[in-house]
Amino acid sequence: MKNDPGLLDVLACPSCKGRLQYTSDEKLFCDACRLVFDVKDGVPVLLVEEAEPAD
Amino acid sequence: MKALVTGAAGFVGSSLSDALLQAGHEVTGVDCFVDYYARALKEDNLKKARQSSSYNFVEASLVDAELSGLLEGVDWVFHQAAQAGVRASWGADFRIYSDNNVYATQRLLEACLAASVSKLVYASSSSVYGDTRDLPMTESSATRPVSPYGVTKLAGEHLVSLYSVNYGLPTVVLRYFTVYGPRQRPDMAFNRFIRSTLEGGEITLYGDGEQSRDFTFVDDIVAANMAAAAAPVTGELLNIGGGSRITVNEVLALIGDITGREPQVKRHDKQKGDVVHTVADTSRALELIGYKPAVGLREGLSRERDWLQSLDAGLIAAMGAV
Numbered sequence: 242m243k244n245d246p247g248l249l250d251v252l253a254c255p256s257c258k259g260r261l262q263y264t265s266d267e268k269l270f271c272d273a274c275r276l277v278f279d280v281k282d283g284v285p286v287l288l289v290e291e292a293e294p295a296d
Numbered sequence: 297m298k299a300l301v302t303g304a305a306g307f308v309g310s311s312l313s314d315a316l317l318q319a320g321h322e323v324t325g326v327d328c329f330v331d332y333y334a335r336a337l338k339e340d341n342l343k344k345a346r347q348s349s350s351y352n353f354v355e356a357s358l359v360d361a362e363l364s365g366l367l368e369g370v371d372w373v374f375h376q377a378a379q380a381g382v383r384a385s386w387g388a389d390f391r392i393y394s395d396n397n398v399y400a401t402q403r404l405l406e407a408c409l410a411a412s413v414s415k416l417v418y419a420s421s422s423s424v425y426g427d428t429r430d431l432p433m434t435e436s437s438a439t440r441p442v443s444p445y446g447v448t449k450l451a452g453e454h455l456v457s458l459y460s461v462n463y464g465l466p467t468v469v470l471r472y473f474t475v476y477g478p479r480q481r482p483d484m485a486f487n488r489f490i491r492s493t494l495e496g497g498e499i500t501l502y503g504d505g506e507q508s509r510d511f512t513f514v515d516d517i518v519a520a521n522m523a524a525a526a527a528p529v530t531g532e533l534l535n536i537g538g539g540s541r542i543t544v545n546e547v548l549a550l551i552g553d554i555t556g557r558e559p560q561v562k563r564h565d566k567q568k569g570d571v572v573h574t575v576a577d578t579s580r581a582l583e584l585i586g587y588k589p590a591v592g593l594r595e596g597l598s599r600e601r602d603w604l605q606s607l608d609a610g611l612i613a614a615m616g617a618v
Contacts, residue, residue, distance in 0.1 A: 242345070242346040242347070242348065242349070242351045242352065242353060245352065248324070248352050248354070248365075250365075251364075251365030251366070251368050252354065252362075252365050252366075253361075253362030253364070253365055254362070255356060255357070255360040255361050255362065256360070258362040281355075283353075284353050284354065284355055285354050285355065285356075286355040286356075287354060287355060287356035287357075287361055288328065288355060288356065288357060289360065
């Protein structure tokens with residue numbers, strides 16, 4: 242599986258549909274919603290109920 | 297070609313993804329792992345595809361995901377995602393069915409309009425016909441679903457047709473007739489029957505076993521999807537059946553044959569929403585996309601048995617009671 246950077250670039254927040262930032266600890270962050278989405282074994286998990294609130 | 301497969305961790309979605317990758321296509325899979333059956337089984341379905349460098353996978357729900365990014369550069373969309381299960385669609389859980397089968401389909405269609413998709417293939421079901429004496433079922437037969445599940449799949453079909461007619465979105469609807477084979481859902485009859493017989497357990501059978509079905513091997517369903525995507529047809533609705541009508545009692549005898557054990561059957565009353573007979577007229581699919589079922593029931597059941605026997609004890613346990 243590749244889950245290429247191109248794909249990560251085009252993924253959006255399921256809550257506000259805004260852009261996500263790929264963080265240095267390899268997660269996806271929505272600045273507007275202050276939510277952190279996990280990337281498990283290379284798989285972005287874009288489920289609001291599984292997202293963590295940002296600190 | 298680049299394909300998006302929804303429901304990519306499921307029975308048909310994962311099998312289709314593997315075949316697309318095998319044929320040299322690039323695939324993005326999306327799945328939200330609805331909890332209808334164990335996640336471990338779906339993760340196992342994904343194993344082969346995840347070894348491919350042409351495969352991407354995103355865990356997301358079509359109900360709220362922003363789909364435009366997932367559709368970037370995509371030629372073919374195979375919409376296999378759905379909340380399955382005829383019996384569970386009655387009662388309080390109907391919202392799950394309307395969200396995942398109707399609303400999710402509408403969102404996907406809207407997103408496809410804004411993308412440059414050359415074909416959307418929608419996985420529908422013979423359950424849209426309901427109980428009918430009009431056999432074999434042709435695409436022009438009356439649709440009178442007898443379960444809420446069938447109603448939501450039919451609503452999805454209508455949405456697909458509307459987007460095709462009103463906006464020119466290239467679509468094909470495939471009505472699957474009882475799909476079986478490796479990776480079949482653990483609640484589906486053949487999976488339960490084979491497991492139970494191998495374990496020497498008892499098979500719970502609803503109805504007298506004289507209900508008949510047109511059973512379709514998963515590889516034939518996969519081939520139909522790929523042919524529907526590639527063929528220069530749009531706005532079509534096609535039956536995809538296995539080519540033979542067989543009673544459940546005959547299936548049980550065949551399972552006895554291929555397992556070398558006598559199935560032990562406990563009979564229960566027919567359930568609400570169960571259709572008595574299904575048989576597909578697939579002549580239109582033959583004419584338009586060259587569809588011809590290739591795998592017969594004995595071979596197909598043997599391949600499902602081989603798959604079940606290849607799974608470790610943990611995965612078999614995750615399938616739950618037979």
